[in-house]
Amino acid sequence: MKTTSIRSFALPGLICLLTWHSPASASDLVGSWVKAGTACTRDTTINDSLLFINKDQIVGYEFQCDIVRQSTTKNRTTIRTVCAGEGETYRKTFNIDRLASSQIRVDSGPALIKCSTSGNPSAPGTSSDTSLTRGCLKSDTKMSLSGRLSLEVFPGPPNFESIKDGDREDPTYILTLRLPVCLDDGGEFADPKKLFDQVHVSAIDPTMFPRLKQAIGKEVAITGEAFAAHTAHHHAPLVMFASDLMLK
Structure with a gap:
């Protein structure tokens, strides 16, 4: 099976x-x-x-x-x-x-x-027609996304460029989606014509962090408020504050 x-x-x-x-x-x-x-x-x-x-x-x-x-x-x-x-x-x-x-x-x-x-219609993430934005995820909304969760280390402050050159480590939960998606935030930070397959996952509720840690390396469905990345602290095009997590 x-x-x-x-x-x-x-x-x-x-x-x-x-x-x-x-x-x-x-x-x-x-x-x-x-x-x-x-x-x-x-x-x-x-x-x-x-x-x-x-x-x-x-x-x-x-x-x-x-x-x-x-x-x-x-x-x-x-x-x-x-x-x-x-x-x-x-x-x-x-x-x-x-x-x-x-x-x-x-x-x-x-x-x-x-x-x-x-x-046959073209599946989302594979169509050559990227002019249609209605199929994109909407920024600043609650959504549920599925994929594999990992913990990755990125360069953090002060320059967000190189840990070797003195930047602090910035461990970040990354959800890798099964399919690339696009994001529409009205043109403020995101380009709806660009596809991506990684989401920066964090949480406001501190009880979510032990659950995220236990889910590293596993297939999960995560629900939460999400918005377009707009600072150097954001390590994927979409940032989600997780409010619920389900293991597959």
Whole structure:
């Protein structure tokens, strides 16, 4: 049994793009799926029923789910996930039934048909069209992000350039995301056309630090207020003050 990541959400007229690390028995699910009569567009932010799933995640309108475990029996694949969306982290199980060679049903939703290769939407972080900013994370909001947590040491005061040359060590928690993202803060500090995959994680509540320390090297979902980096103390484009943490 193989574990990996997924993102999902309850959406009207569900549209799915499935692409994850999966056993051979589930490889036929890889692709782009859409409710009959709905176009396979490129942008989830324009069509809130569109769902992307790359090799690590399913990403849709204001949500993401990471696969914890999956199994396949006959024509059904069951996928257990940890999801983050609208500032909350929660668990969800998806049951995907194969109705035909290019038709599936997710849970009790409508039948979905597979898009042609040419009609596949581009997953967030891979699209060449970066002019659309509606799909970017919004600065100064509460959000949930998933990835691997690490503790890295950066050059700190006074010059933030070189520990060897006398700058103090500045240990920092870094969350490395599974997919690159963009950030929109209205043009104050962030460039929404630039993608990044690391988040500087800190906390205001002192009880969060032991939890962060215990999660080093592990896959986690972290929830908190986040904003665009704007000082030398910030060691990633996005800074998050963690208020909750869930181990995968």
